[in-house]
Amino acid sequence: MCGIAGFIANSIVDIEADTLAKRMAAQLLHRGPDGAGYYADESVVLAHTRLSIIGLSGGQQPIHNEDKSIWVVFNGEIFNYLELRAELKKKGHKFYTDTDTEVLVHLYEEHGEDFVSKLNGQFAICLWDRRRKKALLIRDRVGIAPLYFQQTPKGVYFGSEIKAILAGTGKSPKLNIEALDQLLSCWTPVAPNSIFDGIFQISPGEMIVIHSGKLVTKQYWDLQFPANNQFEDISEDEAIETVHDLLFDATRIRLRADVPVAAYLSGGLDSSILVSLIKHIDSAPLQTFSLTFADKGLDEEKYQAIMVDRLATKHASIHCANEDLGEHFLDSIWHIESPVIRTAPIPMGMLSSLVHENQYKVVLTGEGADEVFGGYDIFKETKIREFWSRNPASKWRPLLIKKLYPYLDLSRSNNQAFLRNFFGDGVEEPNYPLFSHMPRSITTAKIKQFYSDATKEQLSGNAAEALIATLPAGYDDWALFNKAQYLEIKTLMGGYLLSSQGDRMLMKNSVEGRFPFLDHRVIEFANRLKPSLKMKVLNEKYVLKKAMEQYLPKNIVKRYKQPYRAPNIPAFFGDKKFDYVDDLLSSESIGQSGYFDSKKVSLLMKKIRAGRPVSYKDNMALVLILSTQAWHHMFVNQFSENIFNCKKGIDIDRVQ
Amino acid sequence: MSTEVKLRSYILESYLFSDDQSLLDNADSFMEKGILDSTGIMEVIFYLEDEFGIQVEDEEMVPENLDSINNILAFLDSKK
Numbered sequence: 096m097c098g099i100a101g102f103i104a105n106s107i108v109d110i111e112a113d114t115l116a117k118r119m120a121a122q123l124l125h126r127g128p129d130g131a132g133y134y135a136d137e138s139v140v141l142a143h144t145r146l147s148i149i150g151l152s153g154g155q156q157p158i159h160n161e162d163k164s165i166w167v168v169f170n171g172e173i174f175n176y177l178e179l180r181a182e183l184k185k186k187g188h189k190f191y192t193d194t195d196t197e198v199l200v201h202l203y204e205e206h207g208e209d210f211v212s213k214l215n216g217q218f219a220i221c222l223w224d225r226r227r228k229k230a231l232l233i234r235d236r237v238g239i240a241p242l243y244f245q246q247t248p249k250g251v252y253f254g255s256e257i258k259a260i261l262a263g264t265g266k267s268p269k270l271n272i273e274a275l276d277q278l279l280s281c282w283t284p285v286a287p288n289s290i291f292d293g294i295f296q297i298s299p300g301e302m303i304v305i306h307s308g309k310l311v312t313k314q315y316w317d318l319q320f321p322a323n324n325q326f327e328d329i330s331e332d333e334a335i336e337t338v339h340d341l342l343f344d345a346t347r348i349r350l351r352a353d354v355p356v357a358a359y360l361s362g363g364l365d366s367s368i369l370v371s372l373i374k375h376i377d378s379a380p381l382q383t384f385s386l387t388f389a390d391k392g393l394d395e396e397k398y399q400a401i402m403v404d405r406l407a408t409k410h411a412s413i414h415c416a417n418e419d420l421g422e423h424f425l426d427s428i429w430h431i432e433s434p435v436i437r438t439a440p441i442p443m444g445m446l447s448s449l450v451h452e453n454q455y456k457v458v459l460t461g462e463g464a465d466e467v468f469g470g471y472d473i474f475k476e477t478k479i480r481e482f483w484s485r486n487p488a489s490k491w492r493p494l495l496i497k498k499l500y501p502y503l504d505l506s507r508s509n510n511q512a513f514l515r516n517f518f519g520d521g522v523e524e525p526n527y528p529l530f531s532h533m534p535r536s537i538t539t540a541k542i543k544q545f546y547s548d549a550t551k552e553q554l555s556g557n558a559a560e561a562l563i564a565t566l567p568a569g570y571d572d573w574a575l576f577n578k579a580q581y582l583e584i585k586t587l588m589g590g591y592l593l594s595s596q597g598d599r600m601l602m603k604n605s606v607e608g609r610f611p612f613l614d615h616r617v618i619e620f621a622n623r624l625k626p627s628l629k630m631k632v633l634n635e636k637y638v639l640k641k642a643m644e645q646y647l648p649k650n651i652v653k654r655y656k657q658p659y660r661a662p663n664i665p666a667f668f669g670d671k672k673f674d675y676v677d678d679l680l681s682s683e684s685i686g687q688s689g690y691f692d693s694k695k696v697s698l699l700m701k702k703i704r705a706g707r708p709v710s711y712k713d714n715m716a717l718v719l720i721l722s723t724q725a726w727h728h729m730f731v732n733q734f735s736e737n738i739f740n741c742k743k744g745i746d747i748d749r750v751q
Numbered sequence: 752m753s754t755e756v757k758l759r760s761y762i763l764e765s766y767l768f769s770d771d772q773s774l775l776d777n778a779d780s781f782m783e784k785g786i787l788d789s790t791g792i793m794e795v796i797f798y799l800e801d802e803f804g805i806q807v808e809d810e811e812m813v814p815e816n817l818d819s820i821n822n823i824l825a826f827l828d829s830k831k
Contacts, residue, residue, distance in 0.1 A: 544767070694768075707794065707798065710794055
C-alpha cells in the first residue's frame with residue numbers, strides 16, 4: 096500500500112503546488128517511506144508516498160499515459176495486472192514501467208470509467224483526465240484501501256488518511272456528533288460519514304466523478320444476494336470444489352510481488368487455511384507471524400505451534416502484555432483517527448511492527464473468511480433468534496443461545512429469563528431490517544448514557560434509521576442469514592476490522608495486508624450459495640472447511656471458534672500507570688471537550704478503581720471515552736503542532 | 752447506612768452513573784429498564800456476596816430475587 100493525497104480545484108487557479116503537496120504528503124510518510132512524488136497543473140495537485148512492492152525501480156508515482164493526458168496516484172495492488180498488461184500491450188499501449196499502477200491509465204483509455212470493473216485488487220485511486228478536466232476518486236469493492244475527501248468552496252481535497260486532508264485545508268476539525276452516535280450503534284459511522292465533520296469517505300465499491308466543482312457518486316459494485324431463496328442450483332460437491340479453486344487462485348495472485356511475502360498465523364481456522372494454501376502453491380520457505388497473550392482465554396499459541404510444526408514455516412511471534420496496550424494506545428488512536436470501543440487494534444499494530452523489524456513489507460491474512468462464509472457467532476445468534484422468533488413464547492428455544500458462547504462465563508447466569516432479556520430484543524420482529532444486529536447494537540448503545548447534555552442536544556438523527564437508509568434495493572427479499580452478512584460486511588468489517596484494526600495498524604509500520612478471502616470472485620460465488628452450505632445446523636463455515644480440510648490437521652478444523660479479543664480495562668489500570676489516562680479523563684478535560692458528562696465518567700472511574708468485576712459494557716464505555724478524549728486532544732487541541740505546522744519533513748519530487 | 756440506601760446507591764452509581772435518586776424507583780425492573788444486562792446480573796451477584804456475606808445458589812438466580820431493589824431486599828431478608 097502507499098499514501099495518496101491531493102487537491103482538485105473547481106476552476107483554474109494558481110495553486111501553491113509544492114507547499115500543498117509537501118504538507119499533505121508529510122502526513123502520509125508512514126504509508127510510503129520509500130519515496131514521494133507529485134504532479135501538478137493549473138487544476139490539480141496529486142501527491143503520493145510510496146511503499147515499493149511491484150516494479151521496484153522506476154515505479155515513482157504519479158504515473159501517466161503515453162501523451163501525459165491522463166495521470167494517476169494509486170494506493171494498493173492490482174493483482175491481475177499481468178493479465179491486464181498483456182491485453183493492453185496487444186492493443187498497442189506502450190508501458191514505461193513494470194508497475195501495476197501503469198495498467199490503470201491505459202485501461203482507462205481503453206474503457207473509460209468502466210475500467211474499474213476489470214480490476215481485481217485493493218485500491219484507492221485518483222485518476223486525472225486532463226483533457227476532459229475530469230477527476231475520478233475510486234475505492235475498492237469492500238473498502239480495504241482507505242480514501243476520504245472534503246469539499247470546500249475552492250475544490251476537493253482528498254487523502255488516504257484524514258490527517259492529509261486537514262494538512263491541506265488548514266482547518267482545525269470538529270467531531271461529527273451524529274457519526275459518533277452511529278459508531279455507538281453500528282460500531283462505525285454510517286458511510287459516507289467519517290468521525291470528522293464535513294469529511295467523508297468514498298464508500299467501498301464507489302467512484303466519485305469530479306468535473307468543474309460538481310461531484311457525482313456512482314456505485315460500480317455492491318454486495319448482492321439472491322432474492323427469495325433463489326440460490327445457485329449446484330450440488331454440495333460442486334460448491335466445495337468451486338470454493339477450493341477460487342480460493343486457490345485468489346491466494347496465488349496475491350503472492351505476486353517483487354519483495355518477499357509473509358503471512359499472519361493466528362492458529363484459527365482461516366489463517367491456518369491460508370498458510371496451508373500458500374505452502375501448497377509455493378514450496379519456498381514461508382515466514383509467518385503471530386501474537387501471544389498472557390491471558391489463556393485469549394491466547395492461541397498452542398494452535399499456532401501445531402501449524403508451524405506441520406508446515407515448517409519460519410515463525411516469529413510477539414507477546415502482548417496488558418501494559419503494552421496502554422503504552423501504544425495514543426499512537427494507535429493517532430493512526431486510527433477515530434474513537435474505538437475496543438483495544439483490539441493495538442496488538443495488531445504490535446504485530447505489524449514485528450513484520451517491519453523482520454524487513455517484510457507484505458503479509459497475507461485470513462481476514463474476511465468469517466464474513467464471507469458465515470463464521471461469526473452473530474450468524475449463529477441470528478439463526479437461533481430466527482428459530483426462536485417463530486415461537487417467541489417458547490421456553491426452550493432461547494436456551495440454544497447458551498451453546499453459542501461457551502467462552503463467556505454464562506455459567507452463573509444460566510437462567511433463561513436473563514438470556515431471554517438480552518438476546519430476546521426484537522425477537523418478535525424478524526422482518527425488521529437490522530434484526531440480526533439488534534442485541535449487539537443495544538449493548539453498545541448503552542455507552543450513550545455517558546453523553547453530556549450538550550451532546551444530547553446536538554443529536555437529531557437516529558443511527559439505526561441512517562443505516563437502514565443505505566440498504567440496497569431488494570434487501571428485504573434476502574434471507575435473514577444474508578442480511579446479517581451484508582450488515583456485518585458493511586459495518587463492522589468495512590468500518591472497523593479493515594480500517595481501525597486493519598489498514599491503519601498495518602500501515603502504521605509500513606506493512607501491506609492482502610486478503611484472499613475478500614477476492615470479489617470468492618465473495619460473489621459465496622453470496623450465491625444457500626446459507627445452509629455456510630452454516631450446517633450450527634456448524635459454521637461448513638463449505639469452507641470441506642473445501643480445505645485436505646490441507647489441515649483435524650484438531651484445527653474441529654476447534655471451537657475463538658474470537659480475537661484483547662484486554663480492555665486491564666490495559667490501563669494494571670500495575671503500570673499511565674499519566675495520560677488521568678489527564679484525559681479528568682473532569683477538566685471531559686468538560687473542555689464537552690462530549691461526555693464528567694460526573695458520570697468519574698463514577699465509572701470509581702467503579703473501575705474499586706477493582707470489582709466490571710461488565711463488557713463498562714469495558715467498552717471506558718475505551719470509547721478514553722479514545723474520544725485522545726482523538727480530541729491530538730486532532731483538535733494540538734491541531735497546529737501535530738498537523739498544520741507539523742515539522743515532519745519530506746523529500747518530494749515533482750513529476751512532469 | 753441501611754441496606755436499602757446502600758443497595759440503591761450501588762445500583763445508581765454503578766449502572767446509572769448518577770446520584771440522582773429520582774432515576775430509580777424501588778419497584779423498577781432492572782432488565783425492563785435496561786439498567787442491567789446478563790453480565791450486569793453477574794456483577795450484582797458478586798456485590799451481594801461480597802457486601803452482605805451471603806451465597807447465591809444457581810436456582811436462586813431468578814428475576815424474582817434479583818430484578819429490582821424491592822426483590823433484592825426481600826431476597827436478602829429471606830437469606831438471613
